[in-house]
Amino acid sequence: MEAPRRITLNDIARACGVSRATVSLVLRGSPLAHVDTRRQVQAEMQRQGYVYNRAAANLRQRVSTAVALVINDLSNPFFAEFAAGVDEELSKKNYVTLLGNSNESSSRQRQVLASLMEHNPAGVILSPAEASDSADIEFVIGRRTPLLVFNRVLVEPDALSFEYDFLGLDNRAGSRVATEHLLSLGHRRIAFYGGHADSSSCRERRLGYLDALKGAGITVDESWMIETAPTRLEAYAHAEALYERDFVPTGAVCYNDVVALGLMQGLTRLGRHPGTDFAAIGFDNIPEAAVGVPPLTTMNADPRARGRQAAELLLQRAANPSLPHRSIVVPVQLTHRDSTPRALVV
Amino acid sequence: MEAPRRITLNDIARACGVSRATVSLVLRGSPLAHVDTRRQVQAEMQRQGYVYNRAAANLRQRVSTAVALVINDLSNPFFAEFAAGVDEELSKKNYVTLLGNSNESSSRQRQVLASLMEHNPAGVILSPAEASDSADIEFVIGRRTPLLVFNRVLVEPDALSFEYDFLGLDNRAGSRVATEHLLSLGHRRIAFYGGHADSSSCRERRLGYLDALKGAGITVDESWMIETAPTRLEAYAHAEALYERDFVPTGAVCYNDVVALGLMQGLTRLGRHPGTDFAAIGFDNIPEAAVGVPPLTTMNADPRARGRQAAELLLQRAANPSLPHRSIVVPVQLTHRDSTPRALVV
DNA sequence: CTGAAAGCGCTTACAG
DNA sequence: CTGAAAGCGCTTACAG
Numbered sequence: 142m143e144a145p146r147r148i149t150l151n152d153i154a155r156a157c158g159v160s161r162a163t164v165s166l167v168l169r170g171s172p173l174a175h176v177d178t179r180r181q182v183q184a185e186m187q188r189q190g191y192v193y194n195r196a197a198a199n200l201r202q203r204v205s206t207a208v209a210l211v212i213n214d215l216s217n218p219f220f221a222e223f224a225a226g227v228d229e230e231l232s233k234k235n236y237v238t239l240l241g242n243s244n245e246s247s248s249r250q251r252q253v254l255a256s257l258m259e260h261n262p263a264g265v266i267l268s269p270a271e272a273s274d275s276a277d278i279e280f281v282i283g284r285r286t287p288l289l290v291f292n293r294v295l296v297e298p299d300a301l302s303f304e305y306d307f308l309g310l311d312n313r314a315g316s317r318v319a320t321e322h323l324l325s326l327g328h329r330r331i332a333f334y335g336g337h338a339d340s341s342s343c344r345e346r347r348l349g350y351l352d353a354l355k356g357a358g359i360t361v362d363e364s365w366m367i368e369t370a371p372t373r374l375e376a377y378a379h380a381e382a383l384y385e386r387d388f389v390p391t392g393a394v395c396y397n398d399v400v401a402l403g404l405m406q407g408l409t410r411l412g413r414h415p416g417t418d419f420a421a422i423g424f425d426n427i428p429e430a431a432v433g434v435p436p437l438t439t440m441n442a443d444p445r446a447r448g449r450q451a452a453e454l455l456l457q458r459a460a461n462p463s464l465p466h467r468s469i470v471v472p473v474q475l476t477h478r479d480s481t482p483r484a485l486v487v
Numbered sequence: 488m489e490a491p492r493r494i495t496l497n498d499i500a501r502a503c504g505v506s507r508a509t510v511s512l513v514l515r516g517s518p519l520a521h522v523d524t525r526r527q528v529q530a531e532m533q534r535q536g537y538v539y540n541r542a543a544a545n546l547r548q549r550v551s552t553a554v555a556l557v558i559n560d561l562s563n564p565f566f567a568e569f570a571a572g573v574d575e576e577l578s579k580k581n582y583v584t585l586l587g588n589s590n591e592s593s594s595r596q597r598q599v600l601a602s603l604m605e606h607n608p609a610g611v612i613l614s615p616a617e618a619s620d621s622a623d624i625e626f627v628i629g630r631r632t633p634l635l636v637f638n639r640v641l642v643e644p645d646a647l648s649f650e651y652d653f654l655g656l657d658n659r660a661g662s663r664v665a666t667e668h669l670l671s672l673g674h675r676r677i678a679f680y681g682g683h684a685d686s687s688s689c690r691e692r693r694l695g696y697l698d699a700l701k702g703a704g705i706t707v708d709e710s711w712m713i714e715t716a717p718t719r720l721e722a723y724a725h726a727e728a729l730y731e732r733d734f735v736p737t738g739a740v741c742y743n744d745v746v747a748l749g750l751m752q753g754l755t756r757l758g759r760h761p762g763t764d765f766a767a768i769g770f771d772n773i774p775e776a777a778v779g780v781p782p783l784t785t786m787n788a789d790p791r792a793r794g795r796q797a798a799e800l801l802l803q804r805a806a807n808p809s810l811p812h813r814s815i816v817v818p819v820q821l822t823h824r825d826s827t828p829r830a831l832v833v
Numbered sequence: 834c835t836g837a838a839a840g841c842g843c844t845t846a847c848a849g
Numbered sequence: 850c851t852g853a854a855a856g857c858g859c860t861t862a863c864a865g
Contacts, residue, residue, distance in 0.1 A: 159851070159852085160851060160852045160853075161852090162851070162852065162853085163850085163851060163852080166850090166851090173850065173851090174850075174851090175850060175851090178850080178851090197857090199857090200857045200858065200859090201856075201857045202857080203857065
C-alpha cells in the first residue's frame with residue numbers, strides 16, 4: 142500500500158525525457174530552461190507528487206537551512222513567545238527550526254545540543270540553562286557554527302576567548318527603573334523577589350535594584366533579596382518568605398513576570414491584597430501580564446520581537462562569519478498597570 | 488580564521504591509515520572493528536573535533552531521524568507543555584524536533600508543513616489550526632509520511648479516506664463530568680463559555696455540556712453558549728457577554744483553562760468574585776491552574792504526558808507502517824479546586 | 834578484521 | 850538550452 146520509494150528528480154527527468162540537470166534548473170526557476178520544458182516538468186512534478194529533498198541539496202551545496210533553537214524553559218510564556226518569534230522569522234527566511242528544551246538542566250542542554258549539531262545547523266540560538274559554562278558549550282558546538290546566546294551570559298571559567306553573539310535585555314537599567322517606580326509611589330521597604338543569584342540576568346537585575354535604593358539613600362540588607370526558582374509555582378510557594386524578616390515590605394521588584402504573578406497569587410493565599418496593600422512589579426511583559434488580577438506593572442521586553450531579532454542576528458552572522466561579534470542589549474520600558482499602588486503607610 | 492571545511496570520516500580515516508568503512512564501523516560501535524583500531528580512531532575523532540553528519544547518513548540509509556511538530560498556538564501553555572513533552576520523548580529516542588507554529592492560520596500551517604516536508608521527516612505531529620481541511624493537509628503531507636493529529640479532528644470535505652492516527656481527549660465525557668460537577672454544587676443556570684464552534688474539540692465539549700444539562704432536566708437555549716477565540720485575552724474581553732441575556736448564570740463550563748482564567752479575570756474586572764459568587768471550571772489542567780486566584784477546578788488532561796504519548800504513537804507507526812490506524816481518546820479527570828463554590832442562590 | 838566500489842538525491846562545472 | 854560526469858558525507862554489500 143505505502144508507495145515503495147520516494148519520487149526523485151530522476152523520475153521526473155525520465156518521465157519528461159530530459160536530464161536531471163534540466164529538472165534541477167526548473168526547480169530553482171532558472172531562466173536557462175525553456176519555458177515549454179519548464180511547464181512540462183512542473184506538470185509532471187505535480188502529477189507524481191514530487192517533494193524536494195532539501196537535505197540532499199544542502200549536502201551537495203554544503204549549506205544548511207536549519208537553525209537549532211535550545212530553550213531553557215518552554216513552559217515559561219516568556220520563552221514560548223521568544224521561540225514563536227524565532228520560528229516566525231526563520232520560516233519567513235525559509236529556514237527551519239530544530240527545537241530543543243533543556244528544562245534548566247545543563248546536562249540535558251549538552252545532550253540536546255550534541256544531538257542537534259549532528260544535523261549540521263547553520264547556527265545555534267541558545268537561551269542557556271542556569272549556570273551554563275562556556276567551555277562546555279564550546280566543546281559541543283565547536284567554533285565553526287555561529288552561536289547566538291540569548292538572555293543570560295555564559296559562565297566563563299577562565300576568561301576564555303570563546304566568542305559568540307549575545308542578545309539580552311538591559312537588566313540593570315530596567316530593574317533600576319522598576320525600583321524607582323516603586324520609590325516614586327512612596328514605597329521604602331522594597332524586596333527583590335525571586336530568581337537564582339547564579340543566573341546573570343538575576344544578578345544584573347539585583348544590581349539595578351540596589352542602584353535605585355542607594356540612589357534614594359536607603360541602606361539595603363542582603364536579606365531583602367529572596368531567592369526562588371524562576372517559576373510561577375516556586376514564587377507562589379515561597380510568598381511567606383517576605384514576612385520572615387525584621388520589617389514588612391510594602392512592595393517587591395520581581396525577577397520576572399511569572400515570578401510576580403506567582404507571588405501575587407501567593408500573597409492572596411496569605412490574605413494580602415496585591416494591587417491594594419502591596420505593590421509588585423514584574424519584568425518581561427508576557428501577554429498574560431496585561432490581564433492579570435490586578436494587571437501587572439512590568440518592564441516591557443516584547444519577547445516575540447526578541448525572538449525575531451535573535452533569528453535575524455544569527456542569520457546575519459551565518460551569512461557573514463567575519464563580522465565582529467556583537468553584544469546587543471535591548472532597553473526595556475516601564476509599562477504601568479494596577480499591580481503597583483501608592484504606598485499606604487510610609 | 489573560521490576553519491575552511493568540516494572534518495569528515497575521510498579525514499579521520501586518512502589520519503589513522505584505515506578506510507572509511509572501518510571508521511564508520513567504529514562510529515556505530517560495531518564489534519567488527521579491532522579494539523586497538525577503535526581506540527585509535529576514537530582518539531583521532533576527539534583530536535580533530537569530528538562531528539557526525541547525520542543528514543548524510545540518513546540520506547544514504549533512506550531513513551530520517553527528524554519529526555515535524557506543527558502547533559497551532561505556542562503561546563497557550565497547554566500546547567507549550569505538549570510541545571515540551573513531544574520534544575522530551577523524541578530526544579530520548581534520538582530523534583530531533585522540527586518545530587513549526589501556525590498561529591491558528593491554516594494558510595501558515597500549509598506553508599510551514601510544506602517547508603518541513605522538504606526536510607524529509609520520519610513523521611508529522613500536527614495540532615491543527617481551527618477548521619483545517621484534511622484534503623489540504625493530505626496534499627502537502629502526502630500519503631507516505633505518517634501523520635499523527637492531536638486534539639482536533641480535521642474537517643473531511645467529502646468523507647475522503649485520508650488516514651491518520653489521532654490522539655485526543657475525551658472531550659464530550661469530560662465536559663459532561665465538568666457540567667455535572669457544577670450541577671452537583673447546586674448550579675442550574677450554567678453557561679458554556681469560549682471556543683469557536685467550528686473546532687471539533689469545542690463542538691464535542693458543548694455536546695457533553697448539553698448531555699449533562701439534559702440529564703438534569705434542564706432545557707438549554709442556544710444563547711447559553713458563548714463563542715470567543717480560545718485565548719486568554721479574548722475570554723477576558725468578552726466577560727460581559729454572560730450578562731447580556733435573559734438570566735444571569737451562576738457558573739460556566741469553559742472551553743479550556745486559558746479561557747477560564749481569562750473569564751475569571753474579566754469577571755473580577757466587572758466587580759464579580761469568581762470562586763465566591765461565580766463558579767468557573769476549565770479543561771486541560773495547565774500548570775498555572777493550580778496556582779490561580781482562586782485555583783482553578785479543571786479536567787486534567789496532563790498536556791506534557793500527551794506530548795510524550797503523541798511522540799510514542801508516531802514513532803510506533805513510523806516503525807510499522809502497516810499498523811492499522813488508531814484513534815486514541817484519553818479520559819480526563821476532574822481536579823477539584825476553589826474556583827467552583829456551591830451556588831449561593833438556586 | 835579491512836578495503837574498493839557503488840549509491841542515497843541532489844547541484845555544479847564543463848561540454849556541446 | 851541540455852546532457853554526462855563528478856561529488857557532498859555517509860553506509861552497504863562484496864571481496865579478500
